[in-house]
Amino acid sequence: MIWFLTLWSLSSLGxxxxxxxxxxxxxQMFGHELSPQKTTFAQYLGWIILGLSLMASIWHSNFSIGISYWLGAISFSALFVAWxxxxFETHFKVISLALTGILLLMLILQLF
Structure with a gap:
C-alpha cells in the first residue's frame, strides 16, 4: 500500500x-495564462516526473509487473487529477502540497 501511494502521489504531481x-x-488554476517559458517548463517537468515514476516502478518490481503496476497507478492518478x-480547480496549490507531503511521508516510511 505504501508503494502504491508513492507511485500515485508522484504520478499525480506529474x-x-x-x-x-x-x-x-x-x-482554471491561476486565472490567467502563464508565460511560454513557464508553460514549457511545466510540460517538461510533468513528463520527467511521469518518467521517474515509471523508472521507480520498474526498479521496485521486475519489468512486466512494474509496468502493469505503473499503468494502474497512473490510471488512478489521471482520474484523480481530472476530478x-x-x-476543485481553485485549490490546486493545496492539493499539490498535500500530494508532496504524502509522497515525502511514504518515502520516509519505505526507509523503515
Whole structure:
C-alpha cells in the first residue's frame, strides 16, 4: 500500500504539472495564462516526473509487473487529477502540497 501511494502521489504531481502546461487549465488554476517559458517548463517537468515514476516502478518490481503496476497507478492518478480539475480547480496549490507531503511521508516510511 505504501508503494502504491508513492507511485500515485508522484504520478499525480506529474499530471498536475502537465495540466499546468495547457492554457485552458492555466486559466482554471491561476486565472490567467502563464508565460511560454513557464508553460514549457511545466510540460517538461510533468513528463520527467511521469518518467521517474515509471523508472521507480520498474526498479521496485521486475519489468512486466512494474509496468502493469505503473499503468494502474497512473490510471488512478489521471482520474484523480481530472476530478480535481472539475470540482476543485481553485485549490490546486493545496492539493499539490498535500500530494508532496504524502509522497515525502511514504518515502520516509519505505526507509523503515
Amino acid at each position: 499530471f498536475i504539472s502537465l495540466a499546468c502546461s495547457m492554457s485552458k487549465h492555466q486559466k 480535481c480539475l472539475s470540482y
